[in-house]
Amino acid sequence: MNALNPHPGLSSATPASLAPPALLEVDRVSLEYRTRERIVRATHEVSFEVDPGDRFILLGPSGCGKSTLLKAVAGFLKPEDGEMRLAGQTIEGPGADRIVVFQEFDQLLPWKTVKQNVMFPLPASGSLGKSEAAERAELYLEKVGLAAFMNAYPHTLSGGMKARVAIARALAMQPKILLMDEPFAALDALTRRKMQEELLELWQEIRFTLLFVTHSIEEALVVGNRILLLSPHPGRVRAEINSDAFDLHSSGSIAFQNAAQRIHRLLFNEQAPDAIQDFSFQDIRLSY
Amino acid sequence: MTISHTPRRDEYEIELVPFTEQPVERSLPLATRLWQQGWLRKTLILIALALVWELVAHLQNNDLLLPSFSQTAQALFNGLASGELLVKAGVSLKVLLQGYAIGIVLAFALTTLAVSTQFGRDLLSTFTAMLNPLPAIALLPLALLWFGLGQSSLIFVLVHSVLWPLALSTYAGFLGVSETQRMAGRNYGLKGPRFVALILVPAALPSILSGLKVSWAFAWRTLIAAELVFGASSGQGGLGWYIYQNRNELYTDNVFAGLTVVIVIGLLVENLVFNGLERITVKRWGMQR
Numbered sequence: 001m002n003a004l005n006p007h008p009g010l011s012s013a014t015p016a017s018l019a020p021p022a023l024l025e026v027d028r029v030s031l032e033y034r035t036r037e038r039i040v041r042a043t044h045e046v047s048f049e050v051d052p053g054d055r056f057i058l059l060g061p062s063g064c065g066k067s068t069l070l071k072a073v074a075g076f077l078k079p080e081d082g083e084m085r086l087a088g089q090t091i092e093g094p095g096a097d098r099i100v101v102f103q104e105f106d107q108l109l110p111w112k113t114v115k116q117n118v119m120f121p122l123p124a125s126g127s128l129g130k131s132e133a134a135e136r137a138e139l140y141l142e143k144v145g146l147a148a149f150m151n152a153y154p155h156t157l158s159g160g161m162k163a164r165v166a167i168a169r170a171l172a173m174q175p176k177i178l179l180m181d182e183p184f185a186a187l188d189a190l191t192r193r194k195m196q197e198e199l200l201e202l203w204q205e206i207r208f209t210l211l212f213v214t215h216s217i218e219e220a221l222v223v224g225n226r227i228l229l230l231s232p233h234p235g236r237v238r239a240e241i242n243s244d245a246f247d248l249h250s251s252g253s254i255a256f257q258n259a260a261q262r263i264h265r266l267l268f269n270e271q272a273p274d275a276i277q278d279f280s281f282q283d284i285r286l287s288y
Numbered sequence: 289m290t291i292s293h294t295p296r297r298d299e300y301e302i303e304l305v306p307f308t309e310q311p312v313e314r315s316l317p318l319a320t321r322l323w324q325q326g327w328l329r330k331t332l333i334l335i336a337l338a339l340v341w342e343l344v345a346h347l348q349n350n351d352l353l354l355p356s357f358s359q360t361a362q363a364l365f366n367g368l369a370s371g372e373l374l375v376k377a378g379v380s381l382k383v384l385l386q387g388y389a390i391g392i393v394l395a396f397a398l399t400t401l402a403v404s405t406q407f408g409r410d411l412l413s414t415f416t417a418m419l420n421p422l423p424a425i426a427l428l429p430l431a432l433l434w435f436g437l438g439q440s441s442l443i444f445v446l447v448h449s450v451l452w453p454l455a456l457s458t459y460a461g462f463l464g465v466s467e468t469q470r471m472a473g474r475n476y477g478l479k480g481p482r483f484v485a486l487i488l489v490p491a492a493l494p495s496i497l498s499g500l501k502v503s504w505a506f507a508w509r510t511l512i513a514a515e516l517v518f519g520a521s522s523g524q525g526g527l528g529w530y531i532y533q534n535r536n537e538l539y540t541d542n543v544f545a546g547l548t549v550v551i552v553i554g555l556l557v558e559n560l561v562f563n564g565l566e567r568i569t570v571k572r573w574g575m576q577r
Contacts, residue, residue, distance in 0.1 A: 121476035155574025
């Protein structure tokens with residue numbers, strides 16, 4: 001079917017009953033957060049399923065609760081309603097089977113060198129001995145092209161290099177699912193493109209499962225194979241779109257542009273260009 | 289959007305050859321490099337101070353009020369040579385270190401409690417609000433009543449002078465640890481004391497170190513003052529007692545020598561211990577400039 005399908009045997013022709021169970025099941029999850037004066041509903045009854053090897057994107061404008069949703073999957077906050085299961089197990093709290101790559105550069109511990117940063121969680125979570133941890137850290141740092149910087153401290157690295165270290169650290173943990181919260185948003189455009197390319201190369205090599213939050217339609221189409229569109233205030237599922245046909249080299253193509261425009265329409269509730277405009281923009285906003 | 293503006297200039301491309309016209313890096317001139325040495329600049333400041341002191345003492349011309357720098361240096365040399373000053377300094381430092389260590393342990397216990405429970409937070413904020421403004425020396429009469437004339441009362445006031453400022457700055461440091469670093473730590477399954485030791489303490493180290501510095505100065509100050517107030521403890525006097533005794537006998541140069549030792553120990557600890565600690569930790573990690 002296509003080159004990026006992680007399971008060549010599992011094409012769309014496979015009957016749903018024979019499909020293996022999803023790795024991550026998010027079942028009608030409502031999330032709320034508290035400020036001093038009010039309780040804000042961030043997402044309302046959001047459901048989706050992520051299969052092993054998926055590069056699943058949560059896409060939406062700011063305020064759609066996509067980052068909150070990711071934090072809930074990571075276990076940092078509890079859903080008000082609904083349930084999240086990872087490999088059949090209900091998610092109760094933070095754990096080393098779901099590693100988060102954050103957007104912020106200070107996710108690396110400044111008091112540890114690059115290698116120590118990658119190594120540190122390995123013995124800390126009790127999975128490996130020290131020498132094995134060192135070996136694995138070196139392996140993954142080589143994979144992200146930072147073998148020469150193992151003994152550097154994070155503050156001496158550029159933004160892109162810090163992002164690479166964070167990815168190496170997450171991959172070295174070999175989590176069941178890798179969670180990325182707008183990991184490249186703080187990078188400049190050229191570095192971001194390079195990082196997207198490298199992330200896809202890493203995925204080709206390791207075939208990890210990825211849950212990726214972004215607010216960029218282009219990034220979603222390039223990085224993901226499936227995209228969940230969320231509407232804002234509160235976040236609700238608007239659509240799910242397959243984007244496995246696109247990669248970094250298809251961003252100029254007509255199909256890519258059409259997909260981007262379709263997503264744009266869905267997110268901002270605009271009419272398709274050929275549709276008859278019988279009610280105005282404001283009416284649609286009121287119909288929320 | 290149909291504005292078209294044809295550029296008046298031609299396009300061009302340049303083939304770049306490797307840059308060899310001059311070295312990419314050059315070293316700074318010797319004078320600039322020397323001036324960047326902190327110890328050299330500080331030594332110059334000290335020499336300037338000594339010169340001013342010498343000059344003022346000569347103009348004043350009264351050894352009882354202000355002995356000159358050379359007289360003080362002589363007295364200092366005699367005191368050190370006879371071993372008297374060293375013994376006094378040793379006595380003071382021993383008491384100081386005991387009080388300092390106990391204060392640090394208590395401060396860490398209190399702040400760990402404060403970051404983990406609401407009750408601990410209330411406890412810390414109430415205690416520091418009540419006791420931090422209280423001068424340690426004001427507790428000395430009470431300490432003498434409770435612990436008698438001895439080292440225990442000194443240690444009690446020292447702990448009081450160390451505990452509150454250190455607990456305050458450590459707690460402020462813990463609160464300042466970024467949410468991302470906290471989440472990263474929790475993501476890897478760290479909890480409780482391991483979370484405090486592996487994430488919070490190193491992340492808050494700049495504040496903790498500055499708390500340690502401040503409380504070291506407080507402790508040193510409190511100790512000398514306490515020794516001045518009630519003098520020798522169990523027949524063994526420290527530096528404060530040495531200063532007090534020599535003032536009574538009008539050996540002003542010895543008073544200055546004693547003060548100099550207090551200052552020199554302060555400088556040594558600041559420059560060797562704390563600056564060294566900062567250099568190998570927070571500065572190396574880029575957490576502090």
